[in-house]
Amino acid sequence: MTTKYETVIGLEVHVQLNTDSKIFCGCSTEFGKEPNENTCPVCLGLPGTLPVLNKKVVDYAIMAGLALNCDIAEYSKFDRKNYFYPDLPKAYQISQFDLPIAENGEIEIETEAGLFNIGVTRVHLEEDAGKLIHEGSIDKSKGSLVDYNRTGVPLIEIVSEPDMRTPAQAKAYLTELKMIMEYLDISDCNMEEGSLRCDANVSLRPVGQEEFGIKAELKNMNSFSAVEKGLEYEVKRQQELLDEGKKVVQETRTWDESLNKTISMRGKEEAHDYRYFPEPDLVPLEIDAAWKEEMGKEIPELPREKYKRFISELGLPEYDAGVLTGDKDLAVFFEEVLSDYDDPKNLSNWMMGEFLRLLNENGQAPFESGVSPINLAKMLKMIDQDIISGKIAKKVFEKMYNSGSDPETIVEEEGLKQISDEDELENIVDGIIADNPDAVEDVQNGKDRAIGFLVGQVMKETRGKANPGLVNQMLRDKLMD
Amino acid sequence: MNIYDLTIHELKEKISAGELTPGEIKKAFADRINDVEDKVKSYITVTYELAEAQLKDYENKKEKMLAGIPIAVKDNMSTDGIKTSCASKMLENYKPPYNATVVEKLNEAGAVILGKTNMDEFAMGSSTENSAFFVTHNPWNLNHAPGGSSGGSAAAVAAGECAAALGSDTGGSIRQPASYCGVVGLKPTYGMVSRYGLVAFASSLDQIGPITKDVEDSAILMNVIAGHDPQDSTSIAGKKEDYTKYLKEDVSGMKIGIPEEYFNLEFDEEVKASVLAAVEKLKEVGAEVETVHMTDASYALAAYYVIAPAEASSNLARYDGVRYGLRSEHASDVNEMFTNTRHEGFGEEVKRRIMIGTYALSSGYYDAYYLKAQKVRTLIKDDFDRIFNDFDLILTPTAPSTAIELESKSDPLEMYHTDIFTVPVNIAGVPAMSVPCGFDSSEMPIGLQLIGPHFGEGKIIQAAYTLEKLLNINEKRAEL
Numbered sequence: 001m002t003t004k005y006e007t008v009i010g011l012e013v014h015v016q017l018n019t020d021s022k023i024f025c026g027c028s029t030e031f032g033k034e035p036n037e038n039t040c041p042v043c044l045g046l047p048g049t050l051p052v053l054n055k056k057v058v059d060y061a062i063m064a065g066l067a068l069n070c071d072i073a074e075y076s077k078f079d080r081k082n083y084f085y086p087d088l089p090k091a092y093q094i095s096q097f098d099l100p101i102a103e104n105g106e107i108e109i110e111t112e113a114g115l116f117n118i119g120v121t122r123v124h125l126e127e128d129a130g131k132l133i134h135e136g137s138i139d140k141s142k143g144s145l146v147d148y149n150r151t152g153v154p155l156i157e158i159v160s161e162p163d164m165r166t167p168a169q170a171k172a173y174l175t176e177l178k179m180i181m182e183y184l185d186i187s188d189c190n191m192e193e194g195s196l197r198c199d200a201n202v203s204l205r206p207v208g209q210e211e212f213g214i215k216a217e218l219k220n221m222n223s224f225s226a227v228e229k230g231l232e233y234e235v236k237r238q239q240e241l242l243d244e245g246k247k248v249v250q251e252t253r254t255w256d257e258s259l260n261k262t263i264s265m266r267g268k269e270e271a272h273d274y275r276y277f278p279e280p281d282l283v284p285l286e287i288d289a290a291w292k293e294e295m296g297k298e299i300p301e302l303p304r305e306k307y308k309r310f311i312s313e314l315g316l317p318e319y320d321a322g323v324l325t326g327d328k329d330l331a332v333f334f335e336e337v338l339s340d341y342d343d344p345k346n347l348s349n350w351m352m353g354e355f356l357r358l359l360n361e362n363g364q365a366p367f368e369s370g371v372s373p374i375n376l377a378k379m380l381k382m383i384d385q386d387i388i389s390g391k392i393a394k395k396v397f398e399k400m401y402n403s404g405s406d407p408e409t410i411v412e413e414e415g416l417k418q419i420s421d422e423d424e425l426e427n428i429v430d431g432i433i434a435d436n437p438d439a440v441e442d443v444q445n446g447k448d449r450a451i452g453f454l455v456g457q458v459m460k461e462t463r464g465k466a467n468p469g470l471v472n473q474m475l476r477d478k479l480m481d
Numbered sequence: 482m483n484i485y486d487l488t489i490h491e492l493k494e495k496i497s498a499g500e501l502t503p504g505e506i507k508k509a510f511a512d513r514i515n516d517v518e519d520k521v522k523s524y525i526t527v528t529y530e531l532a533e534a535q536l537k538d539y540e541n542k543k544e545k546m547l548a549g550i551p552i553a554v555k556d557n558m559s560t561d562g563i564k565t566s567c568a569s570k571m572l573e574n575y576k577p578p579y580n581a582t583v584v585e586k587l588n589e590a591g592a593v594i595l596g597k598t599n600m601d602e603f604a605m606g607s608s609t610e611n612s613a614f615f616v617t618h619n620p621w622n623l624n625h626a627p628g629g630s631s632g633g634s635a636a637a638v639a640a641g642e643c644a645a646a647l648g649s650d651t652g653g654s655i656r657q658p659a660s661y662c663g664v665v666g667l668k669p670t671y672g673m674v675s676r677y678g679l680v681a682f683a684s685s686l687d688q689i690g691p692i693t694k695d696v697e698d699s700a701i702l703m704n705v706i707a708g709h710d711p712q713d714s715t716s717i718a719g720k721k722e723d724y725t726k727y728l729k730e731d732v733s734g735m736k737i738g739i740p741e742e743y744f745n746l747e748f749d750e751e752v753k754a755s756v757l758a759a760v761e762k763l764k765e766v767g768a769e770v771e772t773v774h775m776t777d778a779s780y781a782l783a784a785y786y787v788i789a790p791a792e793a794s795s796n797l798a799r800y801d802g803v804r805y806g807l808r809s810e811h812a813s814d815v816n817e818m819f820t821n822t823r824h825e826g827f828g829e830e831v832k833r834r835i836m837i838g839t840y841a842l843s844s845g846y847y848d849a850y851y852l853k854a855q856k857v858r859t860l861i862k863d864d865f866d867r868i869f870n871d872f873d874l875i876l877t878p879t880a881p882s883t884a885i886e887l888e889s890k891s892d893p894l895e896m897y898h899t900d901i902f903t904v905p906v907n908i909a910g911v912p913a914m915s916v917p918c919g920f921d922s923s924e925m926p927i928g929l930q931l932i933g934p935h936f937g938e939g940k941i942i943q944a945a946y947t948l949e950k951l952l953n954i955n956e957k958r959a960e961l
Binding site for chain 2: 046050051052082086089091092275276282
């Protein structure tokens, strides 16, 4: 009989903070500059230079800690992590080792299998390293160049408890973290650009066993799908080894996107000894209650809270609430419209339908299109007040999206106003009745569907502007009394 | 007296009296360098171009504290566009693109910087023999070492090759050479002087301080260089004083502790006699001197030779050949480049300390070495605090002997022991000054050390100034 195994996953997530300047010097953190443009003697680690901690970075880290329900340390310190690499100009990274800024948190995640609480072991501050640029491929390159623009960009590392049991949970946790960081507005969280990076520890143990199995550390998963695929591959690989009676080796493995598999990078015996020790160039970081409280005030409603409120207070279906809160800007946009408009479900339909469709087609974020919340509210009210039909509204919306114009102006200029005047419609309705004797007969014989056909003809005649409800009523009055 | 023999305050008086111009002063010192540098070898680089530029700016600076005063700077303090080698092959051609804060402060005060002085490589050593370039000679006897690691600075002051100099002190590197060269050397409280731009040896111990011909000059230089620097997070705000107000001949009622455990160590009898004679003089003018008991200084030395190398192993890791300084030409990949660059660029003593420090921080050894040393450090701090609850100052010899002969100590451990009296001060982070107190039978200078509590520079200066006047030996100059 084969043993049943339980998967154990823990994630180490690096989040680049979006402060204007670096963590220990005044250099800009702007992305996409000329190589080594954003550098100074301090972030280049020139002899004699010293780090000075950027307060904003601490502000952001406190916010992250609070949002992850952590205890914020009143006293934490920085340590040096020593290793040689050309992208690390001091040959040590200033990080936090035994006294991180935040500890003991947890967040709630939801997957198809239900709700789970995932523990957050710690959040610590550190500086990013630079980037090597190889001429050609890494193994055949004759020389390499170094770009230190990224050196000293602030990072927080968020370490989870080994609480995840499936790759889907890991993906949900990572998604939740990303959303929280975005809601806090402390990171761009772009995995492709490297402002969000994820390493995973994966192991398997026989179901019921307390003790953890031997783990592999997975690196180089550069997208959300890579995290899920990498973990799925690794779970399968370990499962197969164990089924064959072999042992999992403790090692670091890298996810190869093109080969769709994980490859061994280095074993336990090649693991670095980082020789951590307290950074003597910085004083300990002390955070008092007032600072913590001040940062607490900066924390907006977080995605899970918002999601739950959208369901309980606005009566939205779970699916809608999930889509709308899944993107901070979309949620903000939604709520801004709601301050002028009071039918959440109708609004949700429009946002998840037309709006998201156009945003996706154009690769734009909610506030980048021509549609402003106030104009969307106006348009929805025009539908509700029968000024335009729902069908016409789609045209109006598309014009709003592309031009940024006010819906009233568009309706006015294009003559799209709905015809709700019986006198105005009378002749057209009569004409359609005269031109379609077969359909009229069907209606009179009780074939209700034929009414729809006649309404459609009136709509066609009026280029969609007729009020369909009114036309329907008029036809019924004329044909079925 | 020759111009080059004058102190800062004497030169300032002559300038304000119109007897000397800064140009004449600069020329007198340059001539002196020309005359004696071959024998003494204090300087790695002379910076006359910089000096001329600073002289040109004299009119704008003439009200400033060091206007027109020739100063030398140890070659581990960054000077914009001027070689800052740390006496290492690794940085033989390295020119920083920025000035250390102390260099900025000297500039601001109107100083005329004459050059960058020789030192033990990366400040690791006690004789300046560890310079990768050449040996500096003690002006009092050219066969003797000037001490170290700020040997070039101390020798330059003693030889009249500058009016005063800056040194750096991690375990005695200002005080011990000051003692060997018969000049005044002050290591300020840790955090009193910015370390920004000082090439780090052991960050938690390094401190820049003045090396001068007398105590008054030390106070003047401290007024220029001390104070908080936003670029150094470990520098202290709000504690800077006007140190010249302590230039008073008055020690009456001052309580001075003499640590029995220090005087019981085996060291040169002539040094001991000279220091104790000075103590008697202080007593005669009203100082209250008492024997105190302190932790054996050898514990501090042991802790120091773990902590300092540990920090050094990390601080010196950046010299990898990637960005600046030496890059080995014999390498086929990046790891070989790192290894060969460091193999070729560092001297024996530096390598030894990097090895010790790396070992002490390694997993499995950290608790037994680094952590234990930090605990000893706390005990030593507490020990000093305890004494300073009841005493104003502690008085010890600066060094166990007068200047050692060149090439006389080949055993590194023996060399480490020359720092026995000075190292505990760095471990505790308190200030201390070496003041000349006499000469041995070979006419080599002897220094004593006055140690104060944190921010006790004022008391030190006052006691040292009093002693200097009592002994009246600071007019005596080395003959070259």
